[in-house]
Amino acid sequence: MINKLIQRIIKLEAPIVVGLDPMLSYVPQHLLAQGYKEKGENLEGAAEAIWLYNKGIIDAIYDLVPAVKPQIAMYEQFGIEGLKAYTKTIDYAKQKGLIVIGDVKRGDIGSTSAAYATGHLGKVTIGDKDYRGFDEDFITVNPYLGSDGIIPFIDVCKQEKKGLFILVKTSNPSSGEFQDQLIKERPLYELVGEQVAKWGDLFMGDSYSYIGAVVGATYPEIGKELRKLMPKTFILVPGYGAQGGKAEDLKYYFDKDGLGAIINSSRGIIAAYKQPKYEAYKEEAYADASRQAVLDMKEDLKKAWVKN
Numbered sequence: 523m524i525n526k527l528i529q530r531i532i533k534l535e536a537p538i539v540v541g542l543d544p545m546l547s548y549v550p551q552h553l554l555a556q557g558y559k560e561k562g563e564n565l566e567g568a569a570e571a572i573w574l575y576n577k578g579i580i581d582a583i584y585d586l587v588p589a590v591k592p593q594i595a596m597y598e599q600f601g602i603e604g605l606k607a608y609t610k611t612i613d614y615a616k617q618k619g620l621i622v623i624g625d626v627k628r629g630d631i632g633s634t635s636a637a638y639a640t641g642h643l644g645k646v647t648i649g650d651k652d653y654r655g656f657d658e659d660f661i662t663v664n665p666y667l668g669s670d671g672i673i674p675f676i677d678v679c680k681q682e683k684k685g686l687f688i689l690v691k692t693s694n695p696s697s698g699e700f701q702d703q704l705i706k707e708r709p710l711y712e713l714v715g716e717q718v719a720k721w722g723d724l725f726m727g728d729s730y731s732y733i734g735a736v737v738g739a740t741y742p743e744i745g746k747e748l749r750k751l752m753p754k755t756f757i758l759v760p761g762y763g764a765q766g767g768k769a770e771d772l773k774y775y776f777d778k779d780g781l782g783a784i785i786n787s788s789r790g791i792i793a794a795y796k797q798p799k800y801e802a803y804k805e806e807a808y809a810d811a812s813r814q815a816v817l818d819m820k821e822d823l824k825k826a827w828v829k830n
Contacts, residue, residue: 523659523684524727524734524756527621528781530588536820537776539623539758540583540812541788542576542592542611548793549575550805569603572596575808576611579792582809584618586816589659591623591758591786609656622658623687623758629664629671639678660685662736662758665714672721676733680725685732690715690748693738693761711744712751719752730756730782739772739785746774749782757783763790763819772826785823791815 531537546554549571557571580590592615597608612622628638640646641655663675665688675686691701691711701711715735722731731754737745739761749757757775762768762785775783794800794815795808803811 523621524730524732527588528730530621531781531784534586534588536587537784537823538587538816538819539589539591539784539786540587540791540816541786542579542590542792543596543788544572544575544792545596548789550808552806565600565603569600569607573607573610577614578809579812580615580618582813583816584620586813586820589621589623589784590615591625593625612656612658624656624658624661626661627664627689628661629667631667631670632674635671635674639675643682643684644678660687662687662689664689676721676724679732685734687734687736687758688718690718690735691737691741691744693740712747715748715751719755722755726754730754734758736760737775742771742774749774749777758786759783760786763787769822769825776826787819791819
């Protein structure tokens, strides 16, 4: 799957993943009205509106980007009905040829990690048939519990030829409370990055490992150092745009061939119609605004996505 991701990035000239992180406040009124009319003004109706919203965005951007990244929490807030919308979103994105990175940030040990891995990346056998749960292509995971929490995920990845993005240095302001703490005069995120590189050696693609890392765009100097520590690790970069990450700060996340990273934008794309820059599109053309936001992001990233 990592090879496919790289091929699509090269073909589309777009190291971009669109974060499908919907809030009800993002959903245009006509879609809310449709969802409530069809399913009721309740959790089921809200989840239906979310699904309709996602479908419109996917239809508008699937030919421009290689991947989407639904954040499961935005669906879990609507309970089981939200998870149904999450599943429908994944299935539809894959039908349109998109790679799906499930932003689930799971992390536990032993059989629990194995169960998470099976539910999101693998399959279960019931009777004489195999069934898949969410069936993402990649998921994000938390390494805090160490190898006991990561190896079960890697085992399933090997079986299914799927991948992980492991949290190393996140984009949020308080990430340093733990991630920047010094251990033998080195920040914790460096030690985690080195371990991610070791885990990556367990399952390599053609040029990069199936085991990637998450490194926020809001810390470009740290990104520069981690790129050196993890030369075969593909980096998922959140924090561009709405969180303050700038295109010119991203050049260090890419390798000398202009590969090695994929940049996430969520509300900057899916809620583009709410921004002054795209207000002419109005609610009814929210998906067209999202498409234009992707085109603008693609142009902006040319400041970083070049051969070094």
